[in-house]
Amino acid sequence: MTWLVPLPVVVPLVAAGLALAISRRSRAQGIISVAAVSTVLAVAVALIFLTHTAGPQVVDVGDWAAPVGIALVADRLSALMLVVSALVILGVLAYSLAQGLADGNDGAPVAIYHPTYLVLAAGVSMAFLSGDLFNLYVGFEILLAASFVLLTLGGTGERIRAGSIYVVVSLLSSVLFLVSIALIYAATGTLNLAQLSERLPEVDSGIRLLLQIMLLLGFAIKAAVFPLSAWLPDSYPTAPAPVTAVFAGLLTKVGVYAIIRAQTLLFTDGVLDDILLVAAIATMLVGIIGAVAQEDIKRLLSFTLVSHIGYMIFGISLASDTGLSASIFYIVHHITVQTALFLIAGLVERRGGTTSLEELGSLAKVAPALGAVFFLSAMNLAGIPPMSGFLGKIGLLQAGIQTGSGLALVGVGTGLLTSLLTLYAVIKAWNKAFWQEAPQPLPDTRVPRTMFGPAAVIASVGVLIAVIGGPLYHYTDDAARDLRARTPYIEAVLVHGDRGAGQSSDAAGGDG
Template sequence: MSEYGFLVPLPVVVPLFGAGLALALYRRPRLQRIISVIALSIVLVVAATLLVLADSGPIVVDIGGWAAPVGIDLVADRLSSLMLTVSAAVTLCVQLYSLAQGEADGDESAPVSIYHPTYLILTAGVANAFLSGDLFNIYVGFEILLAASYVLLTLGGTGERIRAGSIYVVVALVSSLLFLIAIAMIYAATGTVNLAQLAERLPEIDADVRLLLQVLLLLAFGIKAAIFPLSAWLPDSYPTAPAPVTAVFAGLLTKVGVYAIIRTQTLLFPEGRMDDVLMWAALATMVVGILGAVAQDDLKRLLSFTLVSHIGYMIFGIALASETGWAAAIYYVAHHIIVQTGLFLVAGLIERRGGSTSLDSLGGLAKIAPVLAVLFFIPAMNLGGIPPLSGFLGKVGLLQAGVQDGSALALTLVVGGVVTSLLTLYALIKAWNKAFWQTPPEPLPERTLPKGMVLPAGALVVLGLALTFGAGPLYGYAERASQALSDRSTYVTAVLPQGGRGAGESVDATREAESEATPTAVATGEEG
């Protein structure tokens, strides 16, 4: 194993170990809190380290001493490392927020002994999905997410949460079944589920069979990513959960589906036979989602519909099938995870201070809670695409990619993106006016906002601003990730280097060994 190869499994292993330890200490809630924060902090540090290291090339590690394609590989490349780092930052902030909320509520609203292990398992599932180098292990990551997310959605056991959780789990099971069928058919057609080997073998099978496999994967991932018309479940499932759960689900979990689409479309199906279909789906997702948001009078449901709408931007970038489009989509995914999560945390603060998320019941918050007004206004304008914020930069990148494509459909998407952005701004300004400026129909309850809840929400707001000030380096990183996606050989040779790779060795170790071997030995695969 190379010098840094041991880092790659840690984002999966550390949360799982922490979950087991937290569950064993179910009678010691304070220790559970400490364990969860330490585990998530370690994941963030490791993810940030991998973000830097992966910029020099993918880091591949074989699990269990079995080399690819027989064994399972974890691959930290630019795309997976960026997604992992952003998700780690978000999950840590949400966890700190939930700890403060639990302390303020006296831990009466949720079974804390179950919450912490489940949340850590959810984090491990997300990391596993991002780092996995084969389709079946991605499926395992999704199933870990499903099990953990159902528990988190139904915390408290209220009828409304059980109903919403039941809808969510049924939809997720349908998606998982489609994914499993696709995996079985792919294995039957190619004899492998390793992504790198699939990139070599899928072009060799019948084109119609390949198209069927692509459609099945897109259906499975489209449900998880909430792409129209597979998004109807989301607005009814997320708003009923506790604020921290809603925030991490809305900001992060749908992006796991988007990540899976990016990975499979660029690596396995580069011919782009479904690109036009994806463009139409992106347009419908944008327009239908934002029209739903405009019609809402509840803040959480409004944000849920904007979440669906902005998934359309990401799918637009993917469907353009160009380095420019992919780079803009990657940047926009990172932006949206942070900003959308921050908005949902602020919505939880609004609910706590105003006693409701119904916009007709709120009002006057700008006067009685000016800090809360600022915390909502900044990410709301960011999501709406006000220049020079990161939302504006991401949308400009996507629109430029669409104009660069030049096709009638791409230009239609450009117009749809502009209209969606304007309607997003309208919906959020309406929410801003009602919640913060109108006279409330009844006096709002006298409640204080715990600093422990305000600070993590504020941290995500600041992080969203950092995406603006650091847009140059981040967008450059997204462009390099896009170039690596375009050149599939970078990924394939990292996982399946020429000359083979010994069991348990990382790609870095293999390259070092090959550099020391004689030319004859490298060509024959023998040791020098």
């Protein structure tokens, strides 16, 4: 069933073309978008079972065998990322469709929204499935092009300014990545990830270190790792709520995913592990200090997003099965919770007319369901037991204690402090926006149930992750072992490639 592997890329791209062709029929565009993303979700669920039972699945595009041709690879990690990303993309799509119906948006922005959104979905899938560095770069560039359009929808001066900052930073990251690709190809003669894992150890250690630094710098910008994270809090809050939600939930995690691949498949000597650990500690601290100082819900959530990227990098930097498994678990948790919180922030803005904590208040009285969902997601983000955020943090802290180094223990202490400050920040936001009396009467605007529903569902998924925490941790344990062993991935790609090459030769001989 390897034919399933390219579908998460192909289906959204085909649907984007169809949606663009019928740009004047917004309802038909919505139907196509929902059908395409639902198909991707179904395929991703099938892949998660297939990779768990039969190992990594490989497709050689155009029947050109790896490492010569383009390989798309689905393993436990990429299949899990596909499932979570498709679920979030579908939920945000439902929210945006409901928002469009509520606002009566029949104008130009809707015409380009669906094709661009589908291209973004294809770019995310491409990044997760790519079996070589160049096509990982292509996936990132698809994301960049689509995200810039989505970020500037509406054409306001504030959005154009934020979009310009985002594009400049993303282009810098892309240039670093592209130069790294050129240098890696010059040093090894290949860009296939499986073959690189065999050839990079033969490269001079100084050159290998330079390649690793450049590659990680490019990925760290995309993941918003401190000190390369200053762009994010200024870029995300200005976009429409659905766009901000999908950006916050997914785009930085694509960068984290790329760091996992680089550290577990390409550079396994651990030379930069301590530097990554220091970056993780700094990211947690700087991000959460920024969050505590904010008086706007969207900016507060943007800073917590940066801060909690530090938890993921912390788990990766420990270079252990336990740390990597907990990091993957935390990625799944954070994608759902952060997406839900930004969607809820959009509902708060709709009901209260603003996201400024100084101007909000009394929302718990006028919108109790909204207050309950925000409180649930906020407590999950802070890591209150027994929620999924607590399970993820416990796994990461346990991994740090098991490592036992002084720096790892500093990371454990920082993680605990960050969790407490996160709790303070979100409780402050809840108190000001929902509990205290509003300084002035709130607008008489109702939140449509069709918009509230998708946000509540995604928030509920965050709770469900805690319910299935045991089985999910078993899955991430298996994924982490495979990643650190490397053999399942390498053999699936290269043995599959040899088999394909052999079949091609046999076919050529038969024709002769």
